[in-house]
Amino acid sequence: MLGFVGKIACVNLTDGTVEVRPTPVKEAGKFIGGSGLAARLLYHDLKPEVGPLEEGSPVAIFAGPVTGTAVPSSSRFVVCGRSPLTGFWGESTSGGKFGVVLKRAGFDGLIITGKARELVYLLVENGKVEIKPAFNLKGRDTYGTQEELKKVHGTEASVACIGTAGENLVPIASVINDNGRAAGRMGFGAALGSKNLKAIVAAGRGEIPVASTQALQELARGLNALYKKTTLLTNQFGTLGYLDIGYYFGDVPVKYFTRGIFPIDRMNARRFREEYAVHARACWGCPIGCGRELKFKGRVVDGPEYETAVSFGPLLENFDLDTIVEANHLANCHGFDTISAGVTLGFLMYLKEQNMLPAGLKEEVPAFGDREGILEALKQTAENRGIGRLIGQGVTRTAKELGVSQGYAAAVRGLEIPMHEPRASVGQALSYATGPRGACHQRGDFFQVDLGLLKDGDLHIRGGDRTNLQGRVEAVVNLQCLRELDNCLLKCNFAFTPLKVVVDALKAVTGYPWTPENTLQAAKNSLAVKRMISFNLGSSSADDRLPDHFRKALGEGGAYGIVPDIEKYLPEFYRLQGWNEDGTVPRELVSRLIADDKN
Amino acid sequence: MIKIKVTYASVLMREPEEVELTSGTLGELKEIAAQKLGSVAVCFASGGNLLTDPGLKLAENQEVFIFPLVAGG
Numbered sequence: 259m260l261g262f263v264g265k266i267a268c269v270n271l272t273d274g275t276v277e278v279r280p281t282p283v284k285e286a287g288k289f290i291g292g293s294g295l296a297a298r299l300l301y302h303d304l305k306p307e308v309g310p311l312e313e314g315s316p317v318a319i320f321a322g323p324v325t326g327t328a329v330p331s332s333s334r335f336v337v338c339g340r341s342p343l344t345g346f347w348g349e350s351t352s353g354g355k356f357g358v359v360l361k362r363a364g365f366d367g368l369i370i371t372g373k374a375r376e377l378v379y380l381l382v383e384n385g386k387v388e389i390k391p392a393f394n395l396k397g398r399d400t401y402g403t404q405e406e407l408k409k410v411h412g413t414e415a416s417v418a419c420i421g422t423a424g425e426n427l428v429p430i431a432s433v434i435n436d437n438g439r440a441a442g443r444m445g446f447g448a449a450l451g452s453k454n455l456k457a458i459v460a461a462g463r464g465e466i467p468v469a470s471t472q473a474l475q476e477l478a479r480g481l482n483a484l485y486k487k488t489t490l491l492t493n494q495f496g497t498l499g500y501l502d503i504g505y506y507f508g509d510v511p512v513k514y515f516t517r518g519i520f521p522i523d524r525m526n527a528r529r530f531r532e533e534y535a536v537h538a539r540a541c542w543g544c545p546i547g548c549g550r551e552l553k554f555k556g557r558v559v560d561g562p563e564y565e566t567a568v569s570f571g572p573l574l575e576n577f578d579l580d581t582i583v584e585a586n587h588l589a590n591c592h593g594f595d596t597i598s599a600g601v602t603l604g605f606l607m608y609l610k611e612q613n614m615l616p617a618g619l620k621e622e623v624p625a626f627g628d629r630e631g632i633l634e635a636l637k638q639t640a641e642n643r644g645i646g647r648l649i650g651q652g653v654t655r656t657a658k659e660l661g662v663s664q665g666y667a668a669a670v671r672g673l674e675i676p677m678h679e680p681r682a683s684v685g686q687a688l689s690y691a692t693g694p695r696g697a698c699h700q701r702g703d704f705f706q707v708d709l710g711l712l713k714d715g716d717l718h719i720r721g722g723d724r725t726n727l728q729g730r731v732e733a734v735v736n737l738q739c740l741r742e743l744d745n746c747l748l749k750c751n752f753a754f755t756p757l758k759v760v761v762d763a764l765k766a767v768t769g770y771p772w773t774p775e776n777t778l779q780a781a782k783n784s785l786a787v788k789r790m791i792s793f794n795l796g797s798s799s800a801d802d803r804l805p806d807h808f809r810k811a812l813g814e815g816g817a818y819g820i821v822p823d824i825e826k827y828l829p830e831f832y833r834l835q836g837w838n839e840d841g842t843v844p845r846e847l848v849s850r851l852i853a854d855d856k857n
Numbered sequence: 858m859i860k861i862k863v864t865y866a867s868v869l870m871r872e873p874e875e876v877e878l879t880s881g882t883l884g885e886l887k888e889i890a891a892q893k894l895g896s897v898a899v900c901f902a903s904g905g906n907l908l909t910d911p912g913l914k915l916a917e918n919q920e921v922f923i924f925p926l927v928a929g930g
């Protein structure tokens with residue numbers, strides 16, 4: 259099967275060995291690649307008795323078959339394994355160009371185990387992987403680390419690294435690459451930190467083989483033209499352009515999910531453009547260019563995208579743009595997830611307001627809207643001290659430590675709910691409850707379906723009544739599958755691709771006889787294996803729910819009065835995914851998927 | 858002939874306005890919006906609900922929100 263460069267490097271940092279194995283392309287027929295293939299390969303190695311920060315816990319860093327090809331917006335890679343944040347299956351993707359250069363360096367993926375004695379980095383270059391000392395990078399932030407390593411390996415190299423949060427094993431630490439691009443969620447920065455692995459440098463100019471260059475170029479021409487036209491405003495305003503649209507529908511969480519209105523005119527995308535000199539930045543091979551660079555206090559910094567602006571903005575009742583930009587920069591420099599940090603800080607602020615914190619802690623936690631307090635709390639998060647230690651461990655563990663009901667913790671399977679209010683879209687609520695990594699707005703982003711922004715007629719994905727899923731559970735399942743494909747291929751989900759086009763792209767890249775049926779089945783296989791892994795690690799169908807915090811209707815805003823009753827849709831959801839009535843994955847499917855096919 | 862109140866998503870860079878409709882249908886508003894906004898594809902909502910049926914009759918003074926596709930992840 260083409261699209262793959264044919265090799266996976268298994269790096270053991272304890273004994274310093276690197277074993278290069280052929281990419282098991284036969285498995286790609288079942289899982290396509292990317293996070294699906296990684297889940298299959300890690301299946302037996304993710305064990306409940308091995309904690310995510312222990313030496314024996316593997317971390318996989320994979321590109322996908324379309325990464326680095328002419329398919330638009332296909333620069334992505336995924337970091338996956340047992341999540342240091344949730345303890346279950348975790349995966350997090352990032353753009354930039356790291357995924358492309360990893361393949362050009364000769365590898366479809368890396369599987370990293372063990373723990374180096376001292377801080378090291380990996381050099382992945384022209385078919386070889388070397389372990390190199392990184393003691394000079396200890397304590398460096400992510401921008402400084404990238405700069406230092408590029409001095410040594412050249413500016414064409416791409417660096418994925420951790421900051422101080424990862425070194426300090428903060429469970430929400432992220433992996434940062436190509437300036438401020440982030441595999442943000444699930445805490446894999448801490449997993450790399452636990453292995454004493456500061457960075458991975460990829461360098462190389464190898465070819466990525468595809469089955470039909472001509473078919474691929476034709477497809478890419480059409481898609482590039484389409485995206486340029488349909489995503490013009492995303493290019494001009496970035497994802498922040500969504501803010502007042504989401505606001506209208508009550509999709510923007512306010513004051514730890516307790517309110518629905520705020521002074522939107524103080525922080526919409528237009529205000530950002532007026533306030534800062536902003537320009538667009540694109541990942542490798544992307545015609546959309548949703549990234550922002552801003553001039554801020556005499557520096558050029560990566561601008562906040564929608565999720566971050568809301569996490570450090572309305573969610574904390576903070577409408578000060580400078581604070582949001584500064585908070586985003588802090589999170590990028592130190593390498594931690596903005597959504598998990600914002601939600602957990604919001605949770606503490608909420609408990610403070612409700613008089614639910616012990617006396618000593620109450621004074622330490624800033625009140626909603628306290629700008630300086632927010633920045634100080636985030637600095638402490640990177641250093642894993644003070645209330646930052648609580649923020650850094652995420653909302654679920656913090657609730658447990660404080661003896662507060664999990665019903666208040668805005669998370670599913672330990673992953674904090676992102677910045678799309680589940681009461682604004684029942685389909686979004688169901689997606690959160692059943693997402694393969696917990697509450698995830700990328701699998702799937704059903705709020706966009708409800709707003710009429712995403713459609714795939716063949717999969718019955720179309721806009722409808724956002725308060726009611728009657729007759730539309732199939733659309734939720736199919737969107738989740740379509741988004742699963744993004745992480746298997748690997749491509750960016752902002753470049754929306756209907757199933758028909760996914761199949762054409764896969765055929766042109768791999769030469770494998772993909773059809774809509776076997777492609778959709780591969781997505782279901784991938785979802786099933788990830789679910790099985792999480793269940794093996796202690797999760798269950800009982801986790802397919804939203805916390806009680808969301809059972810109260812909001813009294814204002816665009817989500818006024820809506821309480822999503824997702825339990826009634828679960829049986830249909832399970833059936834359509836091909837799972838058992840109780841939400842477990844059928845044994846025969848398990849056996850078939852993890853059968854040891856040889857190449 | 859009816860008058861409706863139209864507001865736009867901020868990225869469309871247009872101030873709120875009143876729009877006169879002869880037939881009073883969503884289809885007519887869609888045509889007027891296409892003239893004003895050129896090739897930008899937009900959606901329509903009122904009272905927090907998506908409006909899709911071109912034959913839908915709008916009411917005097919009804920508020921309609923017009924918004925484009927912007928990735929919001």
Ligand code: SF4
Binds near residue numbers: 354750753
């Ligand atoms: S849409 Fe944005 S995140 Fe996606 S590939 Fe393009 S620039 Fe990167």
